Amino acid sequence: MIEQYVLDRIRRTFELYGFAPLETRAVEPLDQLLRKGETSKEVYLLSRLQEEGAPPAGESALGLHFDLTVPFARWVLENAGRLQFPFRRYQIQKVWRGERPQEGRYREFVQADIDVVDRDTLPAHYEAELPLVLGDALGGLPLGASEGLPILIQVNNRKVCEGFYRGVGLTDPVAALRAVDKLDKIGPDRVAALLAETAGASEAQAKACLALAEISAPDTSFVDAVRALGVTDPLLDEGLAELVAVMETAAEHTPGLCVADLRIARGLDYYTGTVYETQLRGYERFGSIASGGRYDDLASDGGSRFPGVGISIGVTRLLGLLFGAGALSISRSVPTCVVVALPAEERRAECNRIADVLRRRGIATEVSPSAAKFGRQIRYAERRGIPYVWFPGADGAGDEVKDIRSGDQVQATPEMALPA
Known part of the structure; x- marks a missing residue:
């Protein structure tokens, strides 16, 4: 990443x-690769695995480009x-x-x-x-x-x-x-x-x-x-x-x-x-x-x-x-920013629609792979390094989103701002 x-x-x-x-081809004639002062020691020559006789040499030889x-x-x-x-x-x-x-x-x-x-x-x-x-x-x-x-x-x-x-x-x-x-x-x-x-x-x-x-x-x-x-x-x-x-x-x-x-x-x-x-x-x-x-x-x-x-x-x-040198790090190990929790398999279409709205905003989102208990769905996000879990509301209740890094959980709409 x-x-x-x-x-x-x-x-x-x-x-x-x-x-x-x-993008140019990876393979070039050897005489082209060597024509401007490079040494043949740097070039990987190519030959077919089942090629009969000695591999080609001179102008007919092929090599992988080194620049x-x-x-x-x-x-x-x-x-x-x-x-x-x-x-x-x-x-x-x-x-x-x-x-x-x-x-x-x-x-x-x-x-x-x-x-x-x-x-x-x-x-x-x-x-x-x-x-x-x-x-x-x-x-x-x-x-x-x-x-x-x-x-x-x-x-x-x-x-x-x-x-x-x-x-x-x-x-x-x-x-x-x-x-x-x-x-x-x-x-x-x-x-x-x-x-x-x-x-x-x-x-x-x-x-x-x-x-x-x-x-x-x-x-x-x-x-x-x-x-x-x-x-x-x-x-x-x-x-x-x-x-x-x-x-x-x-x-x-x-x-x-x-x-x-x-x-x-x-x-x-x-x-x-x-x-x-x-x-x-x-x-x-x-x-x-x-x-x-x-x-x-x-x-x-x-x-x-x-x-x-x-x-x-x-x-x-x-x-x-x-x-x-350990000088580079990243905020999360996968592109996904949000997992939309799946309350029941029958609600997958609804969860897909929430994910679609977030994706249109440029937020990498996936829907939970199964309607397991919410605790297991949260652990799934934690193991993959996904910072947010989106919980669709039920029976008239609003949606909520949880930042599993801090534990904070707030009312949510697909238009809300999600920090990185």
Whole structure:
């Protein structure tokens, strides 16, 4: 029930921002799943139980999707002629990833994604909009934070990083990005060694890259901190301007929602602009619970290009961490709010009519399964965690409703207010 409550909130928020629902197939060709920098170790391959010979390999192999972005890019290419651009979609669906299960990480889990794609060009203002959607979807949920926003979105722009790396003279900025993306996992010394090994960085260049990664600010002051490093490049200027727009938009909508964190790189090859990672306050040690970014070439068939920007919420990851910490509870264990007691089987039609009136008011109601003694019907409600029992009147007497949590029992009509 908690999961459904959270998913309903996420779904409503996505639709309030104009995103349309979409579901893509769970199975994709392996060459599609691996075409943008992922490793085959994460993909579950499929074969028929009674398949003759060895399972298929190469382009003919099939695998379960491990995220929703790559299948969505494929779907956009196949349906581009029928879509109105810019196209906004949300997708709430299971994915499968072959990794060692641990707290907050699962082999089967639910993701909730949003993406905006356009044909040929995508205005940068969409990169500033997506954190607002994420903030509204998760910001109002009781996700364990004692006060303030339960999440913090860390934002960077890969143009900032790539432009800076070019400015210090590195010829392989993508390799440098991959190295810096491992900073939280392996630490600065090993990242410096990796920069030298994979990106050809000198000691001074590696030191500059690490200095950039240390910059973090809750406002646009990160620009001055970058300028103070003395590196110039046109791509760096472009990335800083885009990151400023994201931070200013977020600050106006929800102060404190975003922080500019220049160590965020996102290791996947297809990201080209703004990138996002989201920390759940109090659970930062478990890493990001929502991430994404801008991609310009993920959906491309050689002739047409459909740039986009997206964010994915790891719903199972988010809830798994909170369930494990005992940080979530619910007021009742079933949807039912009211049980209409059944005085006699002959009065079931009357009790059904009472239940119908309550349901039309949006109150989850069921009629007692049998005309047992009222004490047993009350115990039935107690065992299922249903807070109210409705007693139909007899011989001209009015109806009554009992709050079995407090024991209070009052005169009732189907129009009365029932607290949750």
